[in-house]
Amino acid sequence: MRHIPKTPQEVRHTPKKRFGQNFLHDTSVIRQIVDSIRLSRTDNLLEIGPGLGALTEPLLAEVDGMTVIELDRDLASQLKINIGVNSHLDFTIINDNAMHIDYRKLAETVGKGAFRVVGNLPYNISTPILFRLLEFGDVITDMHFMLQKEVVDRITAEPNSKEYGRLSVIMQYYCMAEYLLTVPKGAFNPPPKVTSAVFRLMPYQHKPITAQNEALFATIVRETFNHRRKTLRAIFKMVNLLPTLNESDFDSIGIASQARPESLLVADFVRLSDLVNQKQQANHLND
Template sequence: MERLNTKELVKKYGFRFTKSLGQNFLVDPTVVRDIIEGSNITKADHVIEIGPGVGTLTRALLEAAGQVTAVEIDSALIPILKEELKNYDNFRLIEGDVLKTDLKALTQGAPVKVVANLPYYVTTPILLRLLEEDFPWQSITIMIQKEVAMRLNAGPGTKDYGSLSVLISYYADTELIRLVTPVSFIPQPKVDSLVIRLDRRSQRRVAPKDEQLFFQLVRQSFAMRRKTLHNTLKPMGIDPVIMADSFAAAGIDPGRRGETLTIEEFARLSDEIKERLGHEENQ
């Protein structure tokens, strides 16, 4: 079968882009190449691709990986993908919303690598689902809005550092692969994109005594960025004496802002709060 590029495929099938789905298809073969190389995919890998579009990246994944399972929400793309990729026996196509798909069932418990050109509007929900569910991913290589990618990769004391940075750091190590400008897509988005890879850590970066409290503390610490921790953590409703004692025991100045704390400091403060809350409950 003749290999058509993205623009030719869109024209061949008379495909109409759906704005509400945030569809932007890759037209730059160098980006496809860099995603494949940057994701470290081999013939031993099972890849789950989210949002294959007309299959431009999918075809390259099929040639690099042992198995590719693509999840596509747009029913109009299903017949295109089936026709264009019908000669690949290592291809499986799932029609559905990745936020509602049973991903664990797709993997049958075996490790997988995730690759995706994610629509900007669902980047965070999809990432949170992949990270927080009991799902055996080894790496996640995604092309997302540059601003979001910088937040995923940010460290303490930088303008991009936030609760999402801490969450990503908890589960994974990150590596920026390349910048992608709007001319690499049809239709062209209004912002630059970045390809970033998340490599799952064999152990979580920290081991808080109460994971739920830890994440609540992190989220609240960034809720009002310009305020000190002393003020921004008040809505958690914890006794001020317990908070003061916890700060002191953790060696953290409550006059600091959340954006200056490392993930280790967040874990230490969380553990001190947990310990004092436990003592209070036992009295």
């Protein structure tokens, strides 16, 4: 593997709290992450938040080129010095906020097909970035991210578990989710207050089941899990955003009215959403 020497500027870089910076430095963990991604030379690799480049260099050794997005101007400049000077590499640095990128347009500009996305995301804004990327699932093959373990547990959770909730259902509606490995606090500098984990998301190009109204689906998932200790029938009676459903309504879609949100599969939420959508459309026609 190529070795890129550390410069004095890099050594002096102080992690910035406002960017949620915790830099990965454990080489054995880095190797596990890179191996778990299973890269091919021609993959269109995109790294979000490369930081000091601990993952960037071993990733770049596996592919013909890659694009990185780094918000911190100092770190973007350092990456340009450390890696960008190697002119034989196809290495592009974008100094911008990952939340502001049009990934569809970026994929067209790069011109190498769908992205394989990698990143050690700032934990304080990880969920918004994930939801942003879901909007561009058609130009993303898969995503490998490191987040706090608690969040990864929620994303990959199965029904009837305490971790299963809104994040589980929404992510698993759009993607296949897989827990890959646990990363201890000591693998970072400075060590975060929480244990981390690496997981894989593979956006469905053709979803196993599709809601008739995805905005309504998201609303129902959110509102039901806001009252996760109550039964579905009680929730639909008390939440103003949702219509009241009777016993025959629940029977018609094969879901028990006394069930609680955490027991429902993603497909159950879709059927529930479609039922509500049809009732709302019928009511609208009758008005």
